[in-house]
Amino acid sequence: MAPELLTPLDLAFWSIESAGHPLHMGGLVVFDADAPDAAQRAARLLAARAARTPGLNTRIRPVWLPVGAAARHVTPDYDPLDHVHLAAPVRDFCAAAGTLMQQPLDRGRPPWAAHVLPGADGTSFAVLFTFHHAHADGMRAASYVLSLLDPTDADGTPTDADRAPAAAEVPRPRKNGSGLRLPDPRTLPGLVRGAVTDAGRALSIGSAMVRAAWDVHSSPALTSRATGARRADGAVVDLRDVNRVRDSTGGTVNDVLLAVVAGALRRWLDKRGDDSDGVRPRALVPVSLRDPRDPGASGNRLSGYLARLPVDEAEPLARLRAVRAAMERNKQAGPASGPGAAALLADVIPPLGNRFGGGLIARSGRLFYDLLVSSVPLRGAHGLTLADSPVRDAYPLAPLAPGQSLAVGITTYEDRVCYGLLADAVAVPDLDLLARSIAEEAAELVAVCDT
Structure with a gap:
């Protein structure tokens, strides 16, 4: 190959x-x-x-x-x-x-x-x-x-575990999934129009990043010196409870899951003696641009949304409404615009820029977002086993950017929502407190919706 x-x-x-x-x-x-x-x-x-x-x-x-x-x-x-x-x-x-x-x-x-x-x-x-x-x-x-994992039939029933796995496809060059225009290379006008389009979009995304960097309402608890030390933890929420909240309030399951993160951060900050007043951290929510019909294609195909998490809002349902409104604005604008689409700028930077500007790029992340909240779907996965042992939980651990103390991963498996937490071990010695706060926040949302 x-x-x-x-x-x-x-x-x-x-x-x-x-x-x-x-x-x-x-x-x-x-x-x-x-x-x-x-x-x-x-x-x-x-x-x-x-x-x-x-x-x-x-x-x-x-x-x-x-x-x-x-x-x-x-x-x-x-x-x-x-x-x-x-x-x-x-x-x-x-x-x-x-x-x-x-x-x-x-x-x-x-x-x-x-x-x-x-x-x-x-x-x-x-x-x-x-x-x-x-x-x-x-x-x-x-x-x-x-x-x-053990191969399964379409209904999730384990099959012969010794057969060759249903592997990802052999890597191949990716199609353009970034939203940036691919001009017709056969014509000079096409190249010019494509360059102008890409430059305009890059300028729009860059200006949105600058605006996001000006308007910061974060907490010192979410920033840290890059130590390289790591701490991981997890929390599990019942998917049926999440659906009850969604059915009661509208919006999407993802809105509820983000609202749980916002409420858990508020509880965590208050419990550790930090002030949650005025705190609205910028959460980068990655958006996959991968074609669902081509899940094995190689390479990253990502954009993102930037959402303010209403940590300073005291009332759970008000937090949920604020999250839903922020995500609706993002979806209306689309994944190719706004500061969350910063990943698309890589397509207009030459290889030497990405290679030698890596340190600067790494340090710039904290300027426009405060934490990563990434949802990783396990499409169609149920009844999973390995060596005939069933899967109980699956916690995604998102990469931690330099200068940030916390990253949150979320996935759903069968009737359980698993939150995976990865933190700088020096900056966040009490990650277990945040994990418990996630479960407490989900329970309070259910209780409020049931009254």
């Missing part, structure tokens, strides 16, 4: 990472063990399936042309045992995941790993999957994880 050039956005993600500040995403999947040796069998299965999963064997290497660019190459000596690791038994899966998330992926190998964590009590185990953001966006990473 010929090398595949990284897209500008992929190159930007690859370039902004530093040894002291890893920039990979994770997914902590917890299983109910069907036998005491379930974790050991899971590790063997993962290694065997990873050997047969196209895309997992590609590493990133610089190329001569274009200058400053990089490409994905198939690794000739690829060995899944370099990526699947069986740990000693642990008592706290989230604590172990936090420690592992602060370890950079080996940039000389395909940038992914699977850490199998046996539970100390023998009744459960977990797998922490990690992928560099240059290798996969959230949906692509989810497709990799699903391909490594």
Whole structure:
């Protein structure tokens, strides 16, 4: 297979990472063990399936042309045992995941790993999957994880677990999904019109970013010196409760999930003695531009919305209404405009700009958003197992930008909404307090809607 050039956005993600500040995403999947040796069998299965999963064997290497660019190459000596690791038994899966998330992926190998964590009590185990953001966006990473679990029929019934997994497709050049115009290269007028269109859109997005950077109502608790230390935690909310709130108030499930984050932040700040008055942090909510008919396509296909979280609003339903209004404004404007669409600017920056401007790009994130709140759908996933052990929970761990102390990931599996929290361990030693606040906020929303 010929090398595949990284897209500008992929190159930007690859370039902004530093040894002291890893920039990979994770997914902590917890299983109910069907036998005491379930974790050991899971590790063997993962290694065997990873050997047969196209895309997992590609590493990133610089190329001569274009200058400053990089490409994905198939690794000739690829060995899944370099990526699947069986740990000693642990008592706290989230604590172990936090420690592992602060370890950079080996940039000389395909940038992914699977850490199998046996539970100390023998009744459960977990797998922490990690992928560099240059290798996969959230949906692509989810497709990799699903391909490594036990195969299932359309109704979710597990089938022969030893057959080759339904793998992601072989990486191939992506179609334009950024919203930026692709002119007809055969005509000079087409090139000129395309350049003018792209420049105008870049100017619009850039000016929106500047305005967002001027109007800051955040909290010092959400900013930190980039230490590279990590802490992880999670919270689970009943999806039926979320649907009850949505049915009572209108809007979308995602509106309710964001409102829960806003209320949990308010509780957390108040409990730790910080002031929540006037706090309206800017939450970057990634938007996938991936074609649902082409889930295996390589590269990142992302834009985003920027939403103010009404942390300073005391009344739960008022917080929900404010979140819903903010998201409706974003959707009306579309994912190719506004400060949340900053990812699209990578397409108009030459490779050398992304390569050598990585440090500046990394530090600029905190200027226009305060925390990442990313929703990772597990499309059609139910009845999932590994080594015949059923999935209990799945916590997405979003990458943490330099200068920010907290990132929130959300996914829904069967009747459970799982919030995955990744934080700077120095800045947020009380992440468990925020996890409890999520559950408390969801319960209060349900109670208010039931009265």
